Amino acid sequence: MNPDCHSDPRLRTTSVFPVVNYLFTTLVSRAADNVLKPWPDAAFENFFSFRPFVVTTLLLGLLCIARQSKADEPVAVASNESAPQQSLLVDELARQIDIAVDEQNAASGVPVVEQADADVILRRTTLDLAGRIPTAREREWYLQLPAEQRRQLLVDRLLGLPDFDFHLRNSLDELLLPNRPNDGEFREYLLTAVQAQRSWSQMFQEMMLAAPAEGPEKGAAQFLKSRVRELDDLTNDTAVMFFGVNISCAKCHDHPLVSDWKQDHYYGMQAFFNRTFSSKKNELLEKPFGSVRFKTTEGEDRDAALMFLTGAVVADQTPEYSDEERKQLDEKIRNLEQKDDAETVPVSFSPRRALIDAALADQEQLYLARNIVNRTWERLLGTGIVDPPDQMHSGNPASHPQLLRSLAEDLVAHNYDLRRLIRGIVLSQAYSRSGRWTSESVPPGSQTFAVGASRAMTPRQLAASLMVAARSAESWPTVEETTANPEEWLKRRTDLENQANGWMREFEQPGEDFQIAVDEALFFSNSERVQNDLLRDGGDRIVGAVKAAETPEQAAEILWAVINSRSPDENEQQIVRDWISGEDEQQRLTQVQSLVWALLAGAEFRFNY
């Protein structure tokens, strides 16, 4: 690490310098990182074989060190958020991400925006891991941490909070049941699974098996139960949400744009679900036999094989039934559909079980892993490595195919551990870039990940953040207090989650090309709830705290710290000075409420940027 390299004016004259500097420091920091640990042979080999230009880079980099004054400083210390290589030091995945993204941008001459400042990184990371804005007290804690450690400390703290479980649960819920935002059983199951740190592959199995259960596990069946009336929904939604593949176009004809998808794939996937039915007791069961027959575009009638998306065909091990046996079984199934106390029907071969096995056996395409990696990436960086995320096929190549592949392999190698993946992404520099684009030129495309994205908050993020921001800084516990008393924080956070649940219906779930509706602006502008709840006066409320401020400057500090998670700039200080005049109590209250409202309804608050 040579942070002063940039300040050497002689070096600035050469345009290749930043790239060389980057590549060199990458290598040095990788080396440094490895030196701190035992250096296995494999790592050594990997280090020197991972890119062909390594030698050139090293030579140029050594030249750089030779020409600058502080070459002998310790190499493995990053000084602040904007130091270029911090992320590379702390997390293996973060390092992989940055190498892949930066290398591609350097190679294609894409300008990369600088790292965001500490406040932005704190807010973004907290929204993404805790599902809410940071409290002012968390911000104080964060800013006093040693700069070179604070991101890692922040991320590891957030990963350990109940907030993380709530938010990951919410994110998975939004992915898997987008049309049923308040399915209590499903949400309870997801929370239980996330709290128990179950692997993604295990959750996938539980949702696909959908075995009858009691208690929190019961909700695992909701993914399929909510779709059981439409075989096409079972088929396509499973393909879209678990494998990143939308094969609906291949229902009526081989996909017109994608040579990968044939009718055989669509009906092959359908064959895994066509025996699924719901009993009178609302349990999700499978019939002991049944197949899918479809008409090809050539008019030929064809029986669908149990075919996974890779083309792998699962042998159908359904036993032979005589016509008489079939008749009896059909009668029993009818009973199950119509009567609470019907006799169960034994099933010796489960196509859904076969689908699970096929998906987990897929070591070639890694559909299950690639999809959740890409979905997680999209959630955290605004755009998927494959975009749109349900179009994983040869006609829509990934922006960084090797990276996607290696992240998916890493996920599989680490037992589909979503926490590890999320930690790696949020510790990367690709994640922590500023979202400001000040140049006149057209900004780089979203799949370069060269500029931070501005993402509309989800309804639950926005609702929870409003609940945080409507209270005074002091009404939230300090970081030390939450650490010392995690049960108390779990209770507070659960209350917050429940409160947010009551507000989220006012907002729309963001989708592709999301446009904020005027209904939302009207809700903020005129509703009783905003006026009487968010803008309520009181000692523990933001309005009360700002009203009690002794100077306009102090009022501005409180407003911006609590609502926008940063300090006001001079211009904003001046606006507050001009806005708050020393008039009577009632006028002052109205003025303060207007300021609080203007920030809560402001663009900055609405986005995760």
Next chain:
Amino acid sequence: MTGRKRLAGSPDLSSSGLSRRGFLGGATVGVGGVLAADMRAVNGLRAEEIASELRRGEKHVILLWLAGGASQLETWDPKPGAKNGGPFGAISTNVAGIEVSELLPQAAQRMHQTAIIRSLNTKIADHGRGADLMERGRLDDPGLKYPDLGAVVARELGRLESTVPDYVSLYTSTEGRRKGTSGFLGARYAPLFLAEQMSPPNSALHESLSLDQHRDRAALRDLLSKRFTADRRNSTVGSHNSAYQRVQGMMASAELFNVEQEPADVRARYGPTQFGEQCLIARRLVEAGVPFVKVARAWWDSHGQNFETHMELCADLDHCMSALLDDLQERGLLEKTLVITLGEFGRTPTINASLGRDHFASAWSCSLSGMGIRGGVVHGATEPEGQTVADGEVSAGDLFATILSAVGIDFTHEYMVGARPTPLADFGSTPIETVLA
């Protein structure tokens, strides 16, 4: 920050402590900011797009939705004398050779403005999916939710910076109540749906605020949002400010829902029924620039007592539709407004044991009047007993293509939904040229 200087030099303002508009004058985001919300604006609008942008807000559609399914035999396709023709006769209209049910005497005198389609064959005869089909012109595909007609018209004819709603849906009955859907077009084009109350939610000023305070607060919001929006070229960020720019206009447009502002003689023309008042609201909305208004009248689902039901409902439809056409005509709005009568399906030509008619989607009717329509025309025919289409079969997609063509929207235009090209009217739809002007 010129505004700030003005405040500093304005002792009156600080003593009143109320109106800070002078302070914030010039703070509101102009048209440029609003247009930036549109994805197309990111690449710069081309000249013809600017021209078409300016023309937006000048064309309208009013859909009179006959919820539950009106009988074609008691409206647009009477078959007096047929085995199941029912007790009502056919009357001649002011267009030679065209007859309608005697239950529609006023509409009969306005046939020169109206085209009848008698050959809908839409096949789906259950309320839910039938309404899905007729509202959207096709059924949803797995993983793809289509926008309904109102959302498409709002998207294509609405002004981005419009101060009025784009899509208003009025429905007071509980039977068959459906909100409507903007599908993949998203919340921006979702209907303003009014069911319990006849004024839009959150459109009234809160009692604790004066109008000046409300406006000042909004201007302060705009000002404080600028630092954030300045360096972010993102259509979603742009849409946030656009939404707030529309608030004042939407609040002002709440008055459009108040029929008491109309002169007594105008209200009398529409009559005292709820449907009449809502048709009048539709005219007020259209006059103010709203592209799409749906007024639903329920409940036509006459499985029993079909003839009594239609005597009552047809009288209301006949009167209100005619008042609406006349009013639009007199105000010069009919040439810019398409008026449709449509439901989810028609009713069986056979009469059941309860003297009712059941669901029937194989051979039924709808009407189109006004903008882009060749009046005094009948398209298609059913065979004498009305069981099947005899001539000129029309699908839901064809009807969609016809409606869009009438108001000048290219129905073949494709939205890209992810990687999937999706035309406004379903693939293979053909507009009915005979009814188009």
